[in-house]
Amino acid sequence: MATGVNKTAHAFDKTRLEGMLLRRFFYAPAFEIYRGVAGLYDYGPPGSSLQANIINEWRKHFIIEEGMLEIDSTILTPAPVFETSGHVARFADWMVKDTKTGDVLRADHLVKNVLEARLAGDKEARGIAAEPKEEEALKKQSKRKDKAAKAAPVKLSDEVAAEYERILAQIDNYSGPELGQLCRDHKIVNPDTGNEVTEPQPFNLMFTTSIGPTGQHPGYLRPETAQGHFVNFQRLLEFNNGRVPFASAQIGRSFRNEISPRAGLLRVREFTMAEIEHFVDPDDKRHERFNEVRDVELNLLDRHTQAAGSSAPKRMTVGEAVGKGVIANETLGYFVARIYLFLTKIGINPKRLRFRQHMANEMAHYATDCWDAEIENSTGWTECVGCADRAAYDLTVHAKRTGAPLVVREALKEPIVTEKEVPEFNKKLMGKTFGKDLPVVTQTVSTMSEEELIKLKGQLAQGEAVIKSADGREFKLTPEILTIERQTLKQSIREFTPNVIEPSFGLGRILYTLLEHSFWSREQDADRSVLSLPVVVAPTKVLIVPLSTKKFDELVQEVSSKLRKAGVFSRVDDSNQSIGRRYARNDELGTPFGVTLDFASLQNRTMTLRERDTTEQLIGGIDEVLAVVVDLCNGAIGWGEACERLERYTGQQNVD
Template identity: 75%
Template sequence: MAAVNKTAHAFDKTRLDALLNRRFFYAPAFEIYGGVAGLYDYGPPGSSLQANILAEWRRHFIVEESMLELDTTIMTPSPVFEASGHVARFADWMVKDTGNGEVLRADHLVKNVLEARLEGDREARGVAAQPVAPGPADKKKKKQVKSTAVKLEDAVVAEYDSILAQLDNYSGPELGGLMRTHKITNPSSGNPVGEPQQFNLMFASSIGPTGQHPGFLRPETAQGHFLNFSRLLEFNNGRVPFASAQIGRAFRNEISPRAGLLRVREFTMAEIEHFVDPLDKSHPRFSEVADVELVLLDKYVQAAGQTTIRRMTVGAAVKEGVIANETLGYFVARIHAFLLRIGVDGKRLRFRQHMANEMAHYATDCWDAEIQNSVGGWTECVGCADRAAYDLTVHAEKTGQALVVRQALKEPVVEERAVAEWDKKVLGKTFKADAGLVTKTVEALDEAGLMRLKGELAQGPATIKSPDGKEFTLQPEVLTIDRKTFKTSVREYTPNVIEPSFGIGRILYCLLEHSFWSREQDVERGVLSLPAVVAPTKVLIVPLSSRAEFDPLVKEVSLRLRKAGVHARVDDSNTSIGKRYARNDELGTPFGVTLDFASVQNRTMTLRERDTMDQRIGSIDDVIATVTELVLGAIDWPEACQRLPAYDGVQAVD
């Protein structure tokens, strides 16, 4: 077996981009119309890579855990997002260049300009550029604004550092204040910018022909799970915990997206909503993952202004309270396993806990799987949030539907509490149309309030005040208040939700970066070392030439691989075998088989491994059997080499 040196050449983003574009992994959408920022089309290898990642996701999560899969609607009527809080809060602050009308995200502008000034200060002081800090402030590694060497006063440096550390805390007007105080203008034009304005990130539309039903494209798939909660619970025979899962598109009208697949306006998500008893967040399979070691960056470390990671097992993290509960810990470990399985580099993967000020409006705790890459530094690719009972509660309130679990108690709960009993006749006669308001007002009282009212009524008429301030006088004969005994045999509760949410495009891009390298002997020869499980094509079938004498063998091998469930492609184009292999190294195809004159005569076939370029030879039967096991992951390349002797022919050289 040949030795492989994947790090002979430093990572070169330009080369990777050229490869991805040339091989049509993805490209700007509507390119022939000039393109639109933040919208991308996936070509054949990108689509296959994405489909394979999703198939593995489905196997790893949905099948393995018997989750309930959903496919819900993208176009959503406005009331749903009014209840969920998205209409009011799913927004960014933007500013407009007063000269050319360019629109910029307000927080990004402040950040980029102040960081550039600090960088300029360091240059002026002759201090080397700081090493990449892995903290949350470092989401954008690429410099957005060019720095110039201008020294700042020490107090100014301290002030800028302080602003940057709490950037997520500022409101729009505060960001506007900062821009005025620190004379922040649009770096690309030098023009001043206007006051920050809130811009909702949801795409708006209108449902039906009358324009009476405003709608939005969903910015996440989650609401579709919550709205169907009662049906899902019933489908699961009323039992909790259970999880629903959905793969689908979501849309965010980003203000000015410029980070390739990392920040887009339309994207594929895969989301799980795991519904769990708030009093019991243990997980039955936790023991299976307890020993998994993770790289963690918790909120306390970050709050102390540090970025020291901790390596610990999931079991220890939950035991020490670093991760809040078993279910959250279980999913963090499962996310970790999934990302490694599809080929993400474990050394460039960490889990970072959200600090209180950056949490989404619905979350009570959240861990992000962050993957390091050259565009966004440490980038959130999976979020794992505890949304508590937020969503089910707001939808239940808005619709009046009970979104709860009813659990039969083994032992009924007996309790004594005060209740009001009304004389309906007197009530109606006294209060007429207000009768309902009166009973509601009394019944809203707590135990102490009811007992106080009972005391007042014992002495004569009592006065109560409804929530909207109306006063009513109650005569003692209209109601009796007494303590009674209640027996409850059903517990009713709103389940909590643990939500692992995957941005597939971000994962896919990071995976491409981690898989890319160049051959030691020729930097121009790029390779994508994608694992077979996600590689767009598993086996390349290469006839020596497109001559008809190879056709029957090509057909036979294609058919047999297809029957074995191995996705193969034939490349019979009129170029050398070496060029054809090089092209497929760029596509990440892990194995290749060559059919030549020996194949026709002796029914032998060579087998080539992508990374090592090793070639082995065997009978067509043996090679098909071996490559099938390789693709399924049943054996690895060293094992395959023990089965098939090395090939030292000259025809299929690279």
């Protein structure tokens, strides 16, 4: 917000940040008086406002600017939907158990945390400064119950250290059996107890439930909002006048039964997502606004770099990345760039933001390419946004399961004339011959390729033919039942299943990393903490500080009313504490501006304006100051321009 502020005077202290967030009730463990449940959190007033402001900016940045269609689909989902989408079979993480205590751990996190702690210990033994995530690993290690886990840090050989770095560079690419082999090869045990762990087993992350009083309709709490878009595709297409490309968007709650949530808001069981499904012609994934983002520079960590054992991203523009095939297509590249612009706009440090491409083993079952926006924080690099090309997977499987026509029908400018083999059934004889198997026979023939139909035609010319269905059953056909003729077809309508580009945002993770990136302490006093939240997302924009006397009530009401009418959210602090303490308290809440009403305000109708980061103060008439404040909060001007419009406050005013 303001320049010339030393925000690195004191090293980042995660314990102080978390204590402040709890004390100011940004968020807290849910059901705390009942001893709580891991992975569930409640947001307090500043946390709720911060999340609401992030959502509001997300809605402006994507839904409004891109002209998206917003929906709100149900959380409770019948089981067949997720059976069809593949989530019942594949939406799982690998878990291991402590062989003695039975404690459950997520396998990839266990390997990652242990190896990072060993590398941190190696640096400590060599007297090398550790990175924030390594310091965090050392702190965790010092709290272990097991004496072996708390042993003094030891030096690693160069070969072992390099091997650990190689493993960590592609930790998301390992399968369950491979993670088990890593535990054996590197003697990885439960760091809390020193006990060995079991072989990794898949654990489905969806919460199960039942719908209705009898329990006969099994269901799930959705782990993502995406399926609500796909099952409503035909209605969305009609709403958009049958045209693609178009995008639908949704903000809502999702649920994942995390194996061992231990990282605050970074890994929870209930969270808010903001997801976009951009439907596009599979033969044309260009984007009409791509040139607007072509020159946006990103830190890209592609799959080939990771496979080589490196985690060093490459700096390149989006245009260069798409041109070289690093990012699969223009539409995917467009949204990657728009994600970057959104995250940096709300306050994420661009130097601590990278886009990592999914490797083969971690790619979702529906995706053909996927990039995660990862934000660095005290625990390392954390995925906060995923941007995937889901191809036509979802619409295809739902259409096949339900028979719904989840396709686009596009009128062709010039009709296409083709010749092809066309099967024709004697429906009456088919019904008598195959009975309830009629749909299976029809489906088997209808899905045959041109070559297969020509072969079948030749067999029927010899008297009969045998076909085999997808489930392996055989059926005998005769020329009386089926004829195949070559016909000239004129195609005036092109029918296709659109592909989907999906940006998916975890808002809780974004919120927490933003808090870390915004947190610092004043150079002169490490106990004076500040959250330098951008005005656009700050929970409260303006603090109104009157001297502690009822004489100022009328002025306070006037200033509050004018700010409300201008759409600026403000709070009044008329406590008995000093003005300095009141400002310090609100610095912790991230409030960017403060106005003070004193005796000079009563006599001269003047008011001072304070900026949070620099603590600089300006002075002017009440209406003059309010006009500057409104422009600051609306983003029309910056602090430098405010300094040109108002006088510097020296700490003295003339009062008769």
